[in-house]
Amino acid sequence: DAKTTQPPSMDCAEGRAANLPCNHSTISGNEYVYWYRQIHSQGPQYIIHGLKNNETNEMASLIITEDRKSSTLILPHATLRDTAVYYCIVPTNDYKLSFGAGTTVTVRA
Amino acid sequence: GAGVSQSPSNKVTEKGKDVELRCDPISGHTALYWYRQSLGQGLEFLIYFQGNSAPDKSGLPSDRFSAERTGGSVSTLTIQRTQQEDSAVYLCASSLRGGSTTAVDTQYFGPGTRLTVL
Numbered sequence: 001d002a003k004t005t006q007p008p009s010m011d012c013a014e015g016r017a018a019n020l021p022c023n024h025s026t027i028s029g030n031e032y033v034y035w036y037r038q039i040h041s042q043g044p045q046y047i048i049h050g051l052k053n054n055e056t057n058e059m060a061s062l063i064i065t066e067d068r069k070s071s072t073l074i075l076p077h078a079t080l081r082d083t084a085v086y087y088c089i090v091p092t093n094d095y096k097l098s099f100g101a102g103t104t105v106t107v108r109a
Numbered sequence: 110g111a112g113v114s115q116s117p118s119n120k121v122t123e124k125g126k127d128v129e130l131r132c133d134p135i136s137g138h139t140a141l142y143w144y145r146q147s148l149g150q151g152l153e154f155l156i157y158f159q160g161n162s163a164p165d166k167s168g169l170p171s172d173r174f175s176a177e178r179t180g181g182s183v184s185t186l187t188i189q190r191t192q193q194e195d196s197a198v199y200l201c202a203s204s205l206r207g208g209s210t211t212a213v214d215t216q217y218f219g220p221g222t223r224l225t226v227l
Contacts, residue, residue: 032213043113043200043218044152095142095208096154096168097216 004088009104012082018075020103022088025069033064034091035073036099037084044087044099047073078107111135113219115201121225122191130186130222132201140207141184142216143176145197152200158184159207191226198223 005023012018024033035047048055048062050071055062061074075082087102114133122128134141143155154168158178169175173191178184188195198221204214 034213034215036218041223043115043221044202046215046217049215091208091213095140095157095165095204095213095216097142097144097152097202098154099151101151 004090004100006086006088006100006103008101009106012075012078012105012107014080014107014109015077018078018082018105018107020073020075020086020088020105021070022073023070024088024090027068027090029068031090031092033062033068033071034089035060035062036087036089037082038087038099038102039081039084045084047086078105080107080109083107113201113203113217115199115219115222117222118220119223119225121227123227124193125190127187127189128191128224130188130199130201130224132184132186132203132219134182134184134201134203135217138203138205138217139181140204140214140216141178142202142204143184143186144200144202146200146221147197155186155199157207188224191224193226196224196226 032049032051034049036044038044050062064071085102085104087099116131139160141158144152156176157165173189176186200221202216202218204216206214208214
């Protein structure tokens with residue numbers, strides 16, 4: 001998988017937006033950016049993915065820079081249940097996913 | 110709709126025993142994947158099933174590990190003569206079409222089975 005870089009941790013206040021950055025400077029033109037999260041003791045949960053355009057679904061928004069070298073996952077109104085490890089990945093054209101260290105997000109009341 | 114389900118959620122076994130882990134993929138998904146995640150470690154790919162094609166078993170760590178997928182739906186991962194290093198969370202995922210050399214398909218994960226080998 002193309003290498004991604006994420007901050008190791010971040011805190012967020014409940015009810016506020018959480019903006020999670022990810023750098024993927026070696027991304028190729030046809031590679032997607034995927035975001036998953038893993039809440040403690042649960043399986044990874046798919047959040048969102050995108051190629052070039054910004055994407056939004058019921059969970060989050062994904063903003064991808066024009067040069068595609070970085071992206072930001074936005075949780076619009078963080079809740080305590082959003083506390084998790086968030087993984088930004090750029091899968092190669094393959095099916096073997098691998099996660100890095102991710103960003104540990106702690107939402108505080 | 111229903112997501113990927115796995116059973117049991119927890120399994121404690123003694124070294125040398127065989128275990129079977131079950132995965133029910135999302136209905137209609139043709140691709141099924143097994144991974145494992147050791148404490149504090151990332152995902153480790155184990156095996157991939159896609160339709161009627163021969164499975165990709167390249168990630169299985171030893172011949173003690175095997176998996177089958179019956180009827181293109183339910184899958185069972187079997188670990189024979191379990192060892193303490195097999196202790197991990199075993200995750201199953203499914204996707205609609207499966208990945209290829211030209212495209213990646215979104216994988217949806219189950220809750221995992223936590224295996225502890227004493």
